[in-house]
Amino acid sequence: GAxxxxxxxxxxxxxxxxxxxxxxxxxxxxxxxxxxxxFPKQSLMLMATSNEGSKATYEQGVEKDKFLINHASxxxxxxxxxxxxxxxxxxxICSAPPGGSYNSPLHFGNGTRLTVT
Amino acid sequence: AQSVSQHNHHVILxxxxxxxxxxxxxxxxxxxxxxxxxxxxxxxxxxxxxxSGDPLVKGIKGFEAEFIKSKFSFNLRKPxxxxxxxxxxxxxxxxNNQGGKLIFGQGTELSVxx
Numbered sequence: 001g002a003x004x005x006x007x008x009x010x011x012x013x014x015x016x017x018x019x020x021x022x023x024x025x026x027x028x029x030x031x032x033x034x035x036x037x038x039f040p041k042q043s044l045m046l047m048a049t050s051n052e053g054s055k056a057t058y059e060q061g062v063e064k065d066k067f068l069i070n071h072a073s074x075x076x077x078x079x080x081x082x083x084x085x086x087x088x089x090x091x092x093i094c095s096a097p098p099g100g101s102y103n104s105p106l107h108f109g110n111g112t113r114l115t116v117t
Numbered sequence: 118a119q120s121v122s123q124h125n126h127h128v129i130l131x132x133x134x135x136x137x138x139x140x141x142x143x144x145x146x147x148x149x150x151x152x153x154x155x156x157x158x159x160x161x162x163x164x165x166x167x168x169s170g171d172p173l174v175k176g177i178k179g180f181e182a183e184f185i186k187s188k189f190s191f192n193l194r195k196p197x198x199x200x201x202x203x204x205x206x207x208x209x210x211x212x213n214n215q216g217g218k219l220i221f222g223q224g225t226e227l228s229v230x231x
Contacts, residue, residue, distance in 0.1 A: 034218065036221075041226075042223065042224070043222060043223045044219075044221045046219070049218060093160070093161070095161075105151060105163045106219055108153075108161040108162075109160065110160040
């Protein structure tokens with residue numbers, strides 16, 4: 001089945017540094033990928049829609065200059081948390097619809113646990 | 118704006134008990150509906166989905182859900198739960214004109230006692 005790979009699975013960084021998270025579709029092309037954030041014991045909140053070859057679309061309240069998204073190819077989207085602060089500590093999850101169909105169930109990566117000290 | 122509401126935050130059941138988790142959404146147009154499960158330490162997995170057709174959909178591991186359009190509901194059911202069903206369950210909605218974005222409910226933590 002369709003697989004979405006996310007790397008790293010966990011990262012610890014110091015406040016003020018930047019962290020890049022990669023999301024890859026392993027056996028299908030994804031013109032669109034979605035980035036979610038999940039706080040402990042809470043639901044997934046959509047942060048942004050990553051579009052191959054064009055700018056990402058951010059949800060209301062998400063700082064685009066802080067959460068930089070690049071969708072450089074049909075199989076790779078990256079999320080960079082710039083100048084990270086402890087409040088950015090969270091679980092970040094990417095997802096993609098296989099085959100580019102918006103009606104396909106999303107396949108999710110395993111997520112990245114970010115801890116900012 | 119779309120929203121999804123799950124009624125129960127934490128449900129505790131004994132093995133073999135029946136399960137029903139509530140999910141209501143607010144959106145007047147055509148929607149696709151999903152239930153995802155997240156086992157401890159694992160990523161989200163699709164349990165079942167509804168796009169169109171028979172409003173009673175069957176998923177993996179004996180789960181089913183019924184779409185009641187008039188009630189804007191998509192409740193998840195299982196006749197007899199097992200200890201291995203202990204997990205977090207998320208209801209999600211995708212509106213057909215929203216480009217594939219999923220809006221998730223708050224999640225329901227299910228604990229099944231052996």
